[in-house]
Amino acid sequence: MKRTQSRPLVRGLITPEYAALFAVASGLSGVVLLYNALNPLVAGLALTNLILYTSVYTPLKRITHVNTWVGSLVGAIPPLMGWAAATGHLEWGN
Numbered sequence: 001m002k003r004t005q006s007r008p009l010v011r012g013l014i015t016p017e018y019a020a021l022f023a024v025a026s027g028l029s030g031v032v033l034l035y036n037a038l039n040p041l042v043a044g045l046a047l048t049n050l051i052l053y054t055s056v057y058t059p060l061k062r063i064t065h066v067n068t069w070v071g072s073l074v075g076a077i078p079p080l081m082g083w084a085a086a087t088g089h090l091e092w093g094n
Contacts, residue, residue, distance in 0.1 A: 023054075034081075041084045049077040 007062035008014045014022075027050050053074050060067035084090055 023074045
């Protein structure tokens with residue numbers, strides 16, 4: 001694909017194993033940082049978002065339009081994380 005042809009992994013500048021290791025280390029570091037700096041709820045939402053994005057949304061993009069439904073969840077989680085960071089909880093209504 002023209003849009004992605006210049007990326008380091010595609011060009012062979014890094015190995016798939018290194019890319020996967022870097023992605024996992026970055027993601028887990030972020031979750032641990034959120035857990036320690038904010039609260040477990042924010043970290044849990046972040047981990048859920050990482051899993052949804054990498055394990056559900058991305059693979060579905062190639063085979064079905066249903067990925068947009070999963071993508072809407074992935075897009076809705078960051079505002080929930082912000083609310084959870086500010087208040088320490090999530091609630092339904094008043």
